[in-house]
Amino acid sequence: MADSEGEYVEAMSDDELEDSAAQAVDGTRGTTRTRDGRPKAKGDPRKAKNGGRGKAAWEDIQRSWEDKPYDLDGGAAGDTWEAEKRRRMQRDTTPIQRGIIRHLMLVLDMSFAMTEKDLLPNRYRLTIRYAIDFVREYYEQNPISQLGIVGMRDGIAVRISDMSGNPAEHIEKLREWLDQQEPQGSPSLQNALEMCRGALFHAPSHGTREVLIIYGALLSSDPGDIRDTITSLIADRIRVSIIGLSAQVAICAELCSRTNNDADAGDYYWVALHEQHFRELFLAATNPPATGVAEQKNASLLMMGFPSRTLAPGNTVSLCACHNRPTREGFHCTRCRAKVCRLPAECPVCGLTLILSTHLARSYHHLFPLKNWVEVPWTMAHRSVACYACQSHFPPVPSTASAGAGKSKQQQQQPPQPSVARGVSESSRYACTVCGNHFCFDCDVFSHEIVHNCPGCQSDTKGRAMTPPPPPPPEEMEVDRS
Structure with missing residues (x-):
């Protein structure tokens, strides 16, 4: 059997193989030589790290795909925010009526299916960790909402934490379950939905009633007909959304479709592809749902x-x-x-x-999301040198992009018109369609995801705020005189 400690020999010709064999013979006589025939130094630093043993060539292999890993979108892992930018540009920012006072029950699968390791370290631990992040983000985005947590295990539903508005209590309970309990038994969708229905029954009519289920199994051990429970959920105006970890289940698709006014099940029932996709689906539930037509007609004031x-x-x-x-x-x-x-x-x-x-x-x-910012082409990039918010410098404008420099000053100061967003700007600049200021990519993501306001519009003290209002129509002027 060949020595595994020997150096790797590339595909060589017969003459090169004879030379390498001669070098090996010289090495047995006390002279160690390199591949090019030169004597190797006695103090080889590779031997010191291996207890005097020479380091094999395969231990120094450098793989190009490990130096710069790639994600599923085909870009580098460092471009994750760029991929998020492309996804966010496809979102609809049209103002619609939403229920900002939410009552949500989070249902976690704690059955035997959560011991699978297709999501590292396993489904159970990853779900609890993402649930803690979800609780923080939920109360950050919905500070006047309520949340409760329920678990499914051993064919029954267990109450993890009662519905309240304190995120610290939910996080403490989740960590206790992570340290003291292990997933076991079979899940029961019907028992979990009945417990959620009892917790949401006393929720006021001015708020939404929602159930978010993290489901990892492909079965449900129910004591009765789950379709009777679905009918009760529809009567109580409780919406159900499900994030699956294994595959699509027919009863889950029917549950989401019927409780959301017979909408497309794909809008409320998702299956996670990997860890990052699971986290995105989980945190996407922090956005409040749109209010239905019947609920909009029954809107009332709240003291x-x-x-x-x-x-x-x-x-x-x-x-x-x-x-x-x-x-x-x-x-x-x-x-x-x-x-x-x-x-x-x-x-x-x-x-x-x-x-x-x-x-x-x-x-x-x-209710009024911040509009998407548009990309700034090189022809408009000469209007800015640094980001308006963080003052980080932009890449210099190439000389070939000076075609727009001949425009008048009035045309250059006009805000860019909204266009079809491609996602990534060639000039690393993104412009607000209202104030026209240029921002870097990091400020774009921070403004849309955290601040939800444009720094240029909020700090504009000499633009639109100082512009006098247009004169009233002649009809209104006559009424004022009278």
């Missing part, structure tokens, strides 16, 4: 209170009405003066919804 944080007189300790815990500070209900420890919350005495003004402002961007 809310906006209390301020107050300290107890004399720095004394008193019990809060929501948890009966001793605290020194809290929020007093504007109607009955009951004390709650955190917001948003519902007053346990009079039932008034208590929030902060910032909570309402953070939910506003769902």
Whole structure:
């Protein structure tokens, strides 16, 4: 058997093979030579790392595909944000009516199917980790909403955390289940849906009732007919969305289609392809759903209170009405003066919804999303040298792209007109269609995903804000005189 410690020999001719054999013979006589015939130095640094043993050539192989990994879209892994940019450009930013006060039940599959390792380290641990990220993002995007978590295992539904508006409690419960429990048994969709239906039954009519299921099995151990449960969900106006981890299941597609007004099941039932796709589908559920036509007609005003944080007189300790815990500070209900420890919350005495003004402002961007920014061609790139937001320098404009420099100053200052977004700009510049300022790619993603506002439009103090309004029509002027 050949020595595995020997050096790799490439495909050579017969003469080259004879030379290499002669070099090997010289090596047995005490003279170690390299491939080109020169004597090898005695102090070989490769031997020091291997306990005096010469390092094999196959241990130094450098693979080109490991230096720059690629993703499923055909681009480099460093271009993940570029791929996100292309996907985001295809989203519809038309303002529509949405239910910003949500009541969502998150159902996690904890059956034997979650022990599979097609999603590393396994489905169960990855799902719990993504669920923690989902809880944080859910309350970040929906600060005046409620959330509850349910698990499916051993043919029954178990309650992980009750519906509340505190993300810390949900994250603590999820970590306890991750450390103390292991997936086992069979899932039961019917039992989980009945538990979610009981938790959402008392949800107010002004909010949405939703169920998001992470389903990893291909079966459901139900005690009765699940179609009767689907009929009850439709009567209670509960919407169900499912993210599958194995394959499509017929009853899941029927469940999503019927509970969402007989819509296309593909809009509410997805199957994850890999870890990144699973995370994207999971976090996409943080956006509130569109309100139906029947719900828009029945829209009504909602009474809310906006209390301020107050300290107890004399720095004394008193019990809060929501948890009966001793605290020194809290929020007093504007109607009955009951004390709650955190917001948003519902007053346990009079039932008034208590929030902060910032909570309402953070939910506003769902109703009026920020418009997509358009790519700036090289002919318009000479208008900017650095990003308007972060002041990072743009690539210099090539000399061949100076064709647009001959335009008048008025034409150059006009905002670019919306066009078909291709995704990635050739000049690394993206322009707002309202203020016309140029931004880099990082600021584009940050403004659309985190801030939800344009820095140029928010800081424009001498443009549209200082422009006097147009004069009224003659008809209105006559009315004013009279």
